[in-house]
Amino acid sequence: MFFQQISEAFAGYSPLTYTVIADKLRELWSIEGNTISHRIPLLAALLSGNVSTPEHLDLCDGLPTTINEDLPSFILQKPLKELPFDIEGNPQLYKLHELGIHTLGDVIIGPQNSALQNEPRAAYQSKLAKIIELLAKTTTALPCSELEFWDIFAKNAGLPLLQGTCVQTFKQFTSALEPVIRLLLKQPGFAENALSVFNLRTFKPLGDRLTIMAVAEQLGGSLPNISKSETGSLARLQSILYDRDFSRLNAQIDEVFLAHCKSIRDTYDSSNKDFETFKNGITKLSEDREPPSEKNLQLFWALASGYVYKG
Numbered sequence: 001m002f003f004q005q006i007s008e009a010f011a012g013y014s015p016l017t018y019t020v021i022a023d024k025l026r027e028l029w030s031i032e033g034n035t036i037s038h039r040i041p042l043l044a045a046l047l048s049g050n051v052s053t054p055e056h057l058d059l060c061d062g063l064p065t066t067i068n069e070d071l072p073s074f075i076l077q078k079p080l081k082e083l084p085f086d087i088e089g090n091p092q093l094y095k096l097h098e099l100g101i102h103t104l105g106d107v108i109i110g111p112q113n114s115a116l117q118n119e120p121r122a123a124y125q126s127k128l129a130k131i132i133e134l135l136a137k138t139t140t141a142l143p144c145s146e147l148e149f150w151d152i153f154a155k156n157a158g159l160p161l162l163q164g165t166c167v168q169t170f171k172q173f174t175s176a177l178e179p180v181i182r183l184l185l186k187q188p189g190f191a192e193n194a195l196s197v198f199n200l201r202t203f204k205p206l207g208d209r210l211t212i213m214a215v216a217e218q219l220g221g222s223l224p225n226i227s228k229s230e231t232g233s234l235a236r237l238q239s240i241l242y243d244r245d246f247s248r249l250n251a252q253i254d255e256v257f258l259a260h261c262k263s264i265r266d267t268y269d270s271s272n273k274d275f276e277t278f279k280n281g282i283t284k285l286s287e288d289r290e291p292p293s294e295k296n297l298q299l300f301w302a303l304a305s306g307y308v309y310k311g
Helices: 002-009 018-029 040-048 091-098 104-108 123-141 146-156 170-184 194-202 212-219 223-241 255-269 275-285 294-305
Strands: none
Touching: 104 123, 123 146, 170 194, 170 223, 170 255, 170 294, 194 212, 194 223, 212 223, 223 294, 255 275, 255 294, 275 294
16 A cells, blocks of 8 residues: 555656655655655655665665555564675674664664664665665565565565475475585585585585595695684574575575474474484474484584584
């Protein structure tokens, strides 16, 4: 309703200047004075379809309050880290977190938090404007379910489904996990030698696994470098698969796949770090109650714990 109303109201207006937007919003909602002045810049980006707002309309702190009546909580509460920010090292995303801006709602309902308004123009502003543009495009699908909405959002953002993550049963998930990890290790944020280290160490069960020294000799790196690559890659995988940090992915991951990942982490958390207890818990997750292979079990352990199984 909101987006249809403003779309009709601003049809034919070009360029969209601050005065045009302010006057029309006052006409639409009988709002006067500074009540709406701080909320115009993101609306300008949304209406114009531009990734960044005009220089005289610096991206600041929100959209008209009316939007909050129309957007469901699963949009307003969406963590920014789950959206395709695609920023090298995420420095701008971290900056937003420092400002207390963690969700789409924090961006949209900005007037209650003047952090964005008081910030100088920065690199993350164009990213926020792009996300708001995608959000506006996707809201035309409402009303729909949460899963449907974010699936449409991902398609609008040009994010394909990561190959292999479309699974249903735990057995299918078990078979798909290693190939999916191989693809993830090629995504931004992983060390250049991450996949090679996993091939020689992390994917291998204890009896077949090379030592860090042997891997370093084979790949021509130092022991600290190999160790850092392995632990850093496991930590990054945890942030993606458990903490849902998708900000640097160029693909989306199926929700059922992520649910299976969470069940592995929950099983580890309740095992008191005991491998046999963990094994029994993983076996119960399988539909046929058959224990996974030792290789898969130790891979589950590495993902859940952040370090390879050492016996």
